[in-house]
Amino acid sequence: MAPAHLDILYRGPLSSCNYACPYCPFAKRRDSRETLARDAAQLARFVAWIEGQTARSLGILFTPWGEALIRPAYRAAMARLSRLPQVRRVAAQTNLSWPTGWLDECAPERIAFWCTFHPGETPLDRFLGRCAELDARGIGYSVGIVGKREHLPVLAELRRRLRPDVYLWVNAYRDEGPHHYRADDLALIRSIDPLFDVNRTGIRSRGLACATGESVISVDGDGEVRRCHTVKARIGNLYDPDFDAALTPRPCPLAQCRCHIGYAHMPHLGFREIFGAGLLERALPPSDAPPQGATG
Numbered sequence: 206m207a208p209a210h211l212d213i214l215y216r217g218p219l220s221s222c223n224y225a226c227p228y229c230p231f232a233k234r235r236d237s238r239e240t241l242a243r244d245a246a247q248l249a250r251f252v253a254w255i256e257g258q259t260a261r262s263l264g265i266l267f268t269p270w271g272e273a274l275i276r277p278a279y280r281a282a283m284a285r286l287s288r289l290p291q292v293r294r295v296a297a298q299t300n301l302s303w304p305t306g307w308l309d310e311c312a313p314e315r316i317a318f319w320c321t322f323h324p325g326e327t328p329l330d331r332f333l334g335r336c337a338e339l340d341a342r343g344i345g346y347s348v349g350i351v352g353k354r355e356h357l358p359v360l361a362e363l364r365r366r367l368r369p370d371v372y373l374w375v376n377a378y379r380d381e382g383p384h385h386y387r388a389d390d391l392a393l394i395r396s397i398d399p400l401f402d403v404n405r406t407g408i409r410s411r412g413l414a415c416a417t418g419e420s421v422i423s424v425d426g427d428g429e430v431r432r433c434h435t436v437k438a439r440i441g442n443l444y445d446p447d448f449d450a451a452l453t454p455r456p457c458p459l460a461q462c463r464c465h466i467g468y469a470h471m472p473h474l475g476f477r478e479i480f481g482a483g484l485l486e487r488a489l490p491p492s493d494a495p496p497q498g499a500t501g
């Protein structure tokens with residue numbers, strides 16, 4: 206039987222980007238025409254599958270390797286999905302670099318964005334202008350930054366200038382080892398993102414409950430289903446008529462879970478309660494006081 210709620214993390218083959226962030230392997234990468242065509246065809250198949258899923262409530266988060274929303278196919282897919290009654294939420298990770306006119310075709314209460322500001326790739330004013338365009342349409346979003354030490358001044362400015370109730374998260378920068386941050390850096394980051402330490406230390410997850418593989422799945426362009434992006438074992442194929450039989454509770458097999466996309470689904474952290482409807486796009490409810498509950 207189809208589960209009542211299913212969240213899908215979708216990642217097709219697209220791995221190109223218009224930005225050149227020095228901390229990213231997909232910087233200025235280009236996809237061949239063939240890859241883009243295959244990606245668009247697989248996306249269309251995924252959208253068609255969602256259209257047929259009228260017996261359950263679906264959340265969808267597009268988590269591309271690169272930047273998907275510079276591609277019209279992804280904009281059209283999100284607009285279409287946002288208008289389906291069975292879609293609770295359709296969200297995407299994005300650098301917010303695209304023109305926003307297409308959002309007028311979307312159901313604003315069901316579309317949302319996980320927006321990352323990349324210093325050096327775009328001026329802060331332009332990024333904030335795009336946030337204001339989301340605000341004007343009543344579209345939910347979170348904003349975040351890669352927590353390199355050199356980004357901390359702009360992080361503080363971002364906090365001052367963003368709408369106060371928009372959650373500003375910081376992803377720990379790990380490439381320079383555990384001693385990247387000084388005590389005053391940590392104090393600043395924690396004052397802005399009270400959940401930073403969960404991301405910085407990760408969660409010791411082996412053997413613990415995690416909803417992935419049961420009510421949350423990772424799906425690639427071929428429809429191959431894994432429990433999450435990190436655990437590579439295949440559990441089925443979305444387009445197999447019997448695929449629901451693969452959905453079952455499973456403890457985490459890995460030592461550590463280090464990304465919000467994953468640990469957000471570990472019930473003992475309470476993120477589903479803390480983030481509520483904004484869990485997929487990492488957005489806290491607007492009226493919430495800063496979260497204090499979750500610990501690593």
Ligand code: SF4
Pocket residue numbers: 222223224225226228229230231232233270271272300323
């Ligand atoms: S915007 Fe994202 S995908 Fe593109 S280069 Fe920067 S980090 Fe990588």
Ligand code: SF4
Pocket residue numbers: 410415416417432433434435436456457458459461462463466467468470471
């Ligand atoms: S805890 Fe993280 S790594 Fe483990 S199964 Fe869940 S999402 Fe995957």
